[in-house]
Amino acid sequence: PRSYTIAVIPGDGIGLEVMPPALRCLEAAATRFGFKLEFRSFPWASCTYYLKHGTMLPSDWKELLQACDAIYFGAVGDPATVPDHISLWGSILAFRREFDQYINLRPCRLIPGVTSPLANRAGKPIDFFTVRENTEGEYSSIGGMIFEGTERETVIQNTVFTRVGVDRVIRYAFELARSRPAKKLTSATKSNGISITMPYWDQRVEEIAKEYPDVQVEKYHIDILCAHFVQRPHTFDVVVGSNLFGDILSDLGPACTGTIGIAPSANLNPSSRREDPNTPWFPSLFEPVHGSAPDIAGQGIANPVGMIWAGQMMLEHLGEKNAADAMMRAIETVLGRAKDGAGGGLNILTPDMQGKGTTEELGSAIEQEI
Amino acid sequence: PRSYTIAVIPGDGIGLEVMPPALRCLEAAATRFGFKLEFRSFPWASCTYYLKHGTMLPSDWKELLQACDAIYFGAVGDPATVPDHISLWGSILAFRREFDQYINLRPCRLIPGVTSPLANRAGKPIDFFTVRENTEGEYSSIGGMIFEGTERETVIQNTVFTRVGVDRVIRYAFELARSRPAKKLTSATKSNGISITMPYWDQRVEEIAKEYPDVQVEKYHIDILCAHFVQRPHTFDVVVGSNLFGDILSDLGPACTGTIGIAPSANLNPSSRREDPNTPWFPSLFEPVHGSAPDIAGQGIANPVGMIWAGQMMLEHLGEKNAADAMMRAIETVLGRAKDGAGGGLNILTPDMQGKGTTEELGSAIEQEI
Ligand SMILES: CC(C)[C@H](C(=O)O)[C@@H](O)C(=O)O
Numbered sequence: 260p261r262s263y264t265i266a267v268i269p270g271d272g273i274g275l276e277v278m279p280p281a282l283r284c285l286e287a288a289a290t291r292f293g294f295k296l297e298f299r300s301f302p303w304a305s306c307t308y309y310l311k312h313g314t315m316l317p318s319d320w321k322e323l324l325q326a327c328d329a330i331y332f333g334a335v336g337d338p339a340t341v342p343d344h345i346s347l348w349g350s351i352l353a354f355r356r357e358f359d360q361y362i363n364l365r366p367c368r369l370i371p372g373v374t375s376p377l378a379n380r381a382g383k384p385i386d387f388f389t390v391r392e393n394t395e396g397e398y399s400s401i402g403g404m405i406f407e408g409t410e411r412e413t414v415i416q417n418t419v420f421t422r423v424g425v426d427r428v429i430r431y432a433f434e435l436a437r438s439r440p441a442k443k444l445t446s447a448t449k450s451n452g453i454s455i456t457m458p459y460w461d462q463r464v465e466e467i468a469k470e471y472p473d474v475q476v477e478k479y480h481i482d483i484l485c486a487h488f489v490q491r492p493h494t495f496d497v498v499v500g501s502n503l504f505g506d507i508l509s510d511l512g513p514a515c516t517g518t519i520g521i522a523p524s525a526n527l528n529p530s531s532r533r534e535d536p537n538t539p540w541f542p543s544l545f546e547p548v549h550g551s552a553p554d555i556a557g558q559g560i561a562n563p564v565g566m567i568w569a570g571q572m573m574l575e576h577l578g579e580k581n582a583a584d585a586m587m588r589a590i591e592t593v594l595g596r597a598k599d600g601a602g603g604g605l606n607i608l609t610p611d612m613q614g615k616g617t618t619e620e621l622g623s624a625i626e627q628e629i
Numbered sequence: 630p631r632s633y634t635i636a637v638i639p640g641d642g643i644g645l646e647v648m649p650p651a652l653r654c655l656e657a658a659a660t661r662f663g664f665k666l667e668f669r670s671f672p673w674a675s676c677t678y679y680l681k682h683g684t685m686l687p688s689d690w691k692e693l694l695q696a697c698d699a700i701y702f703g704a705v706g707d708p709a710t711v712p713d714h715i716s717l718w719g720s721i722l723a724f725r726r727e728f729d730q731y732i733n734l735r736p737c738r739l740i741p742g743v744t745s746p747l748a749n750r751a752g753k754p755i756d757f758f759t760v761r762e763n764t765e766g767e768y769s770s771i772g773g774m775i776f777e778g779t780e781r782e783t784v785i786q787n788t789v790f791t792r793v794g795v796d797r798v799i800r801y802a803f804e805l806a807r808s809r810p811a812k813k814l815t816s817a818t819k820s821n822g823i824s825i826t827m828p829y830w831d832q833r834v835e836e837i838a839k840e841y842p843d844v845q846v847e848k849y850h851i852d853i854l855c856a857h858f859v860q861r862p863h864t865f866d867v868v869v870g871s872n873l874f875g876d877i878l879s880d881l882g883p884a885c886t887g888t889i890g891i892a893p894s895a896n897l898n899p900s901s902r903r904e905d906p907n908t909p910w911f912p913s914l915f916e917p918v919h920g921s922a923p924d925i926a927g928q929g930i931a932n933p934v935g936m937i938w939a940g941q942m943m944l945e946h947l948g949e950k951n952a953a954d955a956m957m958r959a960i961e962t963v964l965g966r967a968k969d970g971a972g973g974g975l976n977i978l979t980p981d982m983q984g985k986g987t988t989e990e991l992g993s994a995i996e997q998e999i
């Protein structure tokens with residue numbers, strides 16, 4: 260049977276709590292659809308590990324992860340004990356950079372049973388993807404300070420757009436748009452204010468658009484695009500943006516559908532092939548959008564749906580389309596039913612969804628539905 | 630009597646249409662509250678002017694504007710004939726930079742009669758200000774391209790934060806927060822991803838916060854802050870951000886209250902004093918948030934409220950508090966009444982507010998109410 264090795268990194272806080280039920284959901288899907296999953300669990304890329312060892316990662320982290328087909332990541336961070344720049348740049352941001360996971364893909368969708376904060380949205384389907392550049396741009400880390408401690412103190416940071424980096428994310432977004440019924444691509448820009456990098460982005464979008472005459476393209480400045488996410492989210496199909504703009508839009512979109520607590524995030528290197536002996540293997544990483552949430556950690560009430568949905572994206576990426584579809588249906592069925600008062604009703608939803616259930620209860624309900 | 634000279638720049642598109650009724654509202658306020666307004670109208674800083682003269686501004690534009698107490702600006706831009714980087718950097722962005730209008734202040738408020746796209750907001754008051762750095766940061770315009778036309782093509786742009794630039798906007802925001810009942814300041818950051826400039830911003834906020842122990846301070850990364858604007862806009866009081874983050878938040882906020890079509894924007898140099906002979910006089914500029922809207926220009930149906938509300942902020946800035954309050958009340962009264970079906974009902978609202986009225990009709994209704 261088909262078989263996949265999965266690196267499992269629970270991380271910190273609620274990452275440790277949502278991981279076990281999510282693994283059970285994945286196992287249920289594997290059993291039902293006849294493939295095998297081998298989980299390799301790693302305690303590092305966590306603040307707990309850092310506080311013991313003084314580093315976020317062991318020296319052989321790359322080899323350990325490259326021996327796997329995909330990385331399944333919980334959440335990292337505990338600002339009370341470890342500064343963010345150590346915990347994040349020593350884990351998730353290092354993985355994105357080192358494994359060249361140049362696509363960050365996030366679905367934005369109305370889910371049955373989840374209440375959107377927007378009025379009058381109930382009837383209109385919202386279903387789009389944000390495609391974010393995930394390795395360069397505004398997250399370059401180059402720059403510095405001059406005249407420190409004086410009135411002239413000046414701090415500069417470079418935004419770096421490379422042809423390779425910009426083209427591949429735009430092309431990925433066009434391919435995704437082409438594969439969907441609406442075939443529409445929205446590009447986020449700010450070329451009227453950010454006058455060097457953003458006009459370049461626009462120019463690459465225009466150039467690559469010529470290869471996709473079947474895809475409808477539009478561009479909006481990030482300020483008004485954010486406003487449109489609130490005003491007419493149902494009109495978007497695929498939205499592409501730089502590292503920073505994609506970051507903003509991929510939180511704002513799910514906020515508009517009410518799914519920010521349960522949204523998943525795929526950090527993809529779509530060109531790396533494990534079977535190709537001539538290039539290094541760079542596995543992709545799947546994580547919930549939410550963080551480690553120190554404020555509710557340890558109470559067993561974290562919502563496991565983001566972690567499970569991230570697993571769903573992982574199965575889809577591994578080629579297990581039927582299993583992925585079944586997982587998505589299970590999530591939608593359980594949440595929809597609960598809101599209707601059936602299947603345990605509010606008792607199985609976690610408190611963030613106005614329920615009284617636990618991580619375990621909600622996770623088990625989805626597992627059984629798979 | 631008190632008297633003020635106002636530079637009036639209608640600009641392009643609907644700027645030309647919303648200006649006349651807005652000037653009549655200002656005149657009504659001046660008459661009622663006993664001061665004089667002298668309007669000096671300038672046709673430049675418009676694409677029409679550019680197409681005739683090949684420049685956006687006459688050579689003596691600075692002196693002409695510096696002879697005034699404030700600048701009242703309509704809207705600029707006509708991308709079909711003049712590229713944005715010429716029209717915007719040759720007008721509004723040049724004014725901000727040259728007159729060191731380092732504060733961009735925008736109210737975000739639920740207005741009676743205006744429908745917010747957010748559910749269940751009707752009962753909860755939303756009333757906050759965004760304070761945006763308006764001269765530096767991400768809008769630096771320094772950078773360039775290397776390896777043009779090759780696979781190695783790389784484009785770099787610098788974000789520049791100066792101590793002076795960062796401190797003064799943060800301090801302004803603290804002062805504003807201190808003057809309000811809630812005394813709360815929210816700072817937008819992204820120090821977990823933008824690892825040089827944004828930690829510096831955070832550090833300056835922390836430092837300056839020590840001078841304002843009476844103000845409650847919180848900071849959020851821009852991605853989750855955008856989500857919170859949708860989820861709980863009623864909890865904000867004063868929100869401060871860099872040039873880019875402030876730009877985004879000051880569109881997103883009014884989108885959440887439904888006021889993006891009618892919101893005003895004040896570009897302030899709060900330290901320049903006209904009466905001080907030792908420093909140059911840098912007038913402040915007041916404009917609606919909306920642009921020139923070429924798509925509806927010429928039809929007489931543009932909403933004049935943004936322009937009128939910008940005038941309201943101008944009077945407040947000039948020290949005419951009572952007149953400013955009266956203008957605000959007039960806007961709220963007319964819009965609220967119209968939605969209730971009274972005072973002409975939908976017939977006086979412009980189409981963007983689901984009405985059948987014209988720019989002139991809505992403008993006159995407000996003028997009469999003042
Ligand atoms: C027109 C544009 C350059 C401008 C900006 O980004 O500053 C506008 O969006 C604004 O907010 O005033």
Ligand SMILES: CC(C)[C@H](C(=O)O)[C@@H](O)C(=O)O
Pocket residue numbers: 347352506524821822852
């Ligand atoms: C934790 C943080 C650095 C990260 C980012 O900004 O990329 C997060 O917000 C995300 O979107 O995955």
